Amino acid sequence: MIPELSNPSVCMKDPQRVQEILEAMVEADSKTLQVISDFDMTLTRFSYNGKRCPTCHNILDNSKVISEDCRKQLDELLKKYYPIEIDSSLSVEEKLPMMVEWWTKAHELLVKQKIKKDLLATAVHESEARLRDGYKLFFDHLHEHSVPLLIFSAGIGDILEEVIRQAKVFHSNVNVFSNYMDFDESGVLRAFKGELIHIYNKREGALLNTGHFQELRTRPNVLLMGDSLGDLAMADGVQDMKNILKIGFLNDKVEERKQSYLDAYDIVLVEDETLEVPNAVVLHLTGKK
Ligand code: C5P
Numbered sequence: 001m002i003p004e005l006s007n008p009s010v011c012m013k014d015p016q017r018v019q020e021i022l023e024a025m026v027e028a029d030s031k032t033l034q035v036i037s038d039f040d041m042t043l044t045r046f047s048y049n050g051k052r053c054p055t056c057h058n059i060l061d062n063s064k065v066i067s068e069d070c071r072k073q074l075d076e077l078l079k080k081y082y083p084i085e086i087d088s089s090l091s092v093e094e095k096l097p098m099m100v101e102w103w104t105k106a107h108e109l110l111v112k113q114k115i116k117k118d119l120l121a122t123a124v125h126e127s128e129a130r131l132r133d134g135y136k137l138f139f140d141h142l143h144e145h146s147v148p149l150l151i152f153s154a155g156i157g158d159i160l161e162e163v164i165r166q167a168k169v170f171h172s173n174v175n176v177f178s179n180y181m182d183f184d185e186s187g188v189l190r191a192f193k194g195e196l197i198h199i200y201n202k203r204e205g206a207l208l209n210t211g212h213f214q215e216l217r218t219r220p221n222v223l224l225m226g227d228s229l230g231d232l233a234m235a236d237g238v239q240d241m242k243n244i245l246k247i248g249f250l251n252d253k254v255e256e257r258k259q260s261y262l263d264a265y266d267i268v269l270v271e272d273e274t275l276e277v278p279n280a281v282v283l284h285l286t287g288k289k
């Protein structure tokens with residue numbers, strides 16, 4: 001077993017099964033591996049020094065690119081809809097229309113702000129967004145070993161790319177599926193492109209991008225990382241999947257949600273702000289440990 005799997009933050013319903021998946025994936029060689037990860041609160045931190053860290057949307061919510069009035073409205077949306085997102089007493093069917101409503105209303109508000117493309121880098125630079133500790137090893141190692149990393153996010157692609165660009169880890173092995181902004185010829189936000197990706201339609205998002213998975217058809221072994229139960233559908237576009245190891249970050253409402261996370265994810269990391277365990281798994285799968 002990988003020593004880091006004994007860390008106090010690690011919970012597993014079936015450690016034997018995790019061992020079997022790891023063995024099968026090591027046997028299969030890293031040339032057959034791909035990593036699919038969520039972004040907000042999975043690759044980025046949930047909290048730092050006791051304070052919540054921003055999502056891609058929150059980076060804009062808290063920035064100077066929007067008006068004070070818009071900030072208040074976005075904040076009200078967050079206060080109304082985030083508790084619904086993490087409410088374990090509601091089913092996905094009950095939450096889904098409310099999540100669509102959240103994203104739709106927030107994007108409508110952002111579009112009205114006529115945000116300029118060239119201000120996004122400053123907004124990210126001045127934000128308190130933070131990739132999880134160990135991010136450099138994670139991104140650099142996957143790049144060095146030519147393992148494709150798909151970042152699949154219901155956040156905002158332009159912001160997400162800027163976060164990893166400024167952290168100097170936007171390597172050539174990284175692909176992003178997300179909500180991208182559409183700017184007019186003078187660089188002003190006029191809409192969001194394509195189909196909306198929200199927290200519960202990552203399956204549809206994956207199936208719209210079959211070309212990506214087609215290119216990776218020689219990589220049927222998947223390491224999946226997420227922080228929401230909706231993230232489990234991110235690998236639904238992978239053809240002829242052989243093995244999948246699912247690592248889930250449980251950041252909030254730990255007691256209420258622990259059992260459902262243990263049932264859904266192979267490895268659950270409880271209030272763990274680091275990439276220590278994913279890094280240990282990645283090193284193991286690429287023959288470094
Ligand atoms: O990258 P990921 O798929 O995790 O992005 C989705 C996250 O963005 C959700 O967990 C949600 O809490 C957050 N969100 C937000 N503001 C919005 C819409 C979504 O912070 N307007």
Ligand code: MG
Nearest residue numbers: 038040041227
């Ligand atoms: Mg997330």
